Amino acid sequence: MKEFWERLGYYLVGIVDAVGHKGGIWFLSANLKFSCKILWAMNQCVTLEIDGGGRRWICSAVYGSPQATNRVELWSHLLDIGLCIQDPWVVVGDFNDILSVHEVKGEAFVEVLSCSHSDHCPLLIRCQGVPIKKGNRPFRFQAAWATHPDYKAIVQKSWDSTGFGIHRKFLGVQEASLEFNSTVFGNIFIKKRELEGYLNRIQRKMEADDDPILKHKEEELRAEYNIVLAQEELLWYQKSRDQ
Incomplete structure (x- = not known):
């Protein structure tokens, strides 16, 4: 290091x-x-x-x-x-x-800079001047992304197509990961609620109609729901800093 x-x-x-x-x-x-x-x-x-x-x-x-x-x-x-x-x-x-903002003394301000080499943001202390607008939210790799079958290929493609230098390659993977999260992976908690709603409606229909198509659809939804539950568990595990 x-x-x-x-x-x-x-x-x-x-x-x-x-x-x-x-x-x-x-x-x-x-x-x-x-x-x-x-x-x-x-x-x-x-x-x-x-x-x-x-x-x-x-x-x-x-x-x-x-x-x-x-x-x-x-x-x-x-x-x-x-x-x-x-x-x-x-x-x-x-x-x-x-701490309470009323306990702050002096004219010093802290600017939260964008992270580049770490998942922590650097802090820039300015001893004089005006308050600085807070920087962008730091990038956080989500371990749950790795459970998606398409994510490995997205990382590989970004790594191979980005210019020279480890720093630029990591930035390229970061951008591709955020795009993947936005357009493909989505919000785990929203997906969980949607799947719970679909399962509930399918199971109510199955109570009145013993249709094998409904049974097959329920099995598919259960499998997808179990994947989302595993992803949610990974997310909370990562947030907990558990070793």
């Missing part, structure tokens, strides 16, 4: 390793003129002293635990830092928590 970021023009300043699929913080810099020194690090936060341009300031990068009991340790850590420093201090990242 270090070599990957260096090829993109960034160098590694500080790191907190992930535990399985959870957590993890990479602190990168694109400006070699700035001096960066790690002051404190814990599993949800890494804090650096940044010196450059005639100014010195403190930056804490946060990836808060999704479990509230674990975030207590983070809040305590940040309070301790606040008591130890005198320089300007910015705290940025994913807190996995919601």
Whole structure:
């Protein structure tokens, strides 16, 4: 990963390793003129002293635990830092928590940039200026897409037909996946409700008419419904971050 970021023009300043699929913080810099020194690090936060341009300031990068009991340790850590420093201090990242907008102090604003190399969006902090409109919704690969018989061919075609460079190929697959989701795969929950309605109507007809055509149609709908249920299970499994 270090070599990957260096090829993109960034160098590694500080790191907190992930535990399985959870957590993890990479602190990168694109400006070699700035001096960066790690002051404190814990599993949800890494804090650096940044010196450059005639100014010195403190930056804490946060990836808060999704479990509230674990975030207590983070809040305590940040309070301790606040008591130890005198320089300007910015705290940025994913807190996995919601605070009141009335608690915001300063004239600093955060712009959510479009994601390109990851499924996480970069955050750009502007210390002066006006509020910035939030960026586009980040791309999320849906594991349920892989259950559709046409999806593999769509990915392969996009990968082969897109220009040179891994980045451009991934963007091509991303665009093709979103188009596939919109025009072919559709909304799982809407499809589920529609199939439930079709099954209900077919089964009511079967109560009055023992037609083999109706029975065959019900079997087809049941098979399609089971596929949608499996896709829905994959979707919730992916959202739950379950390992």
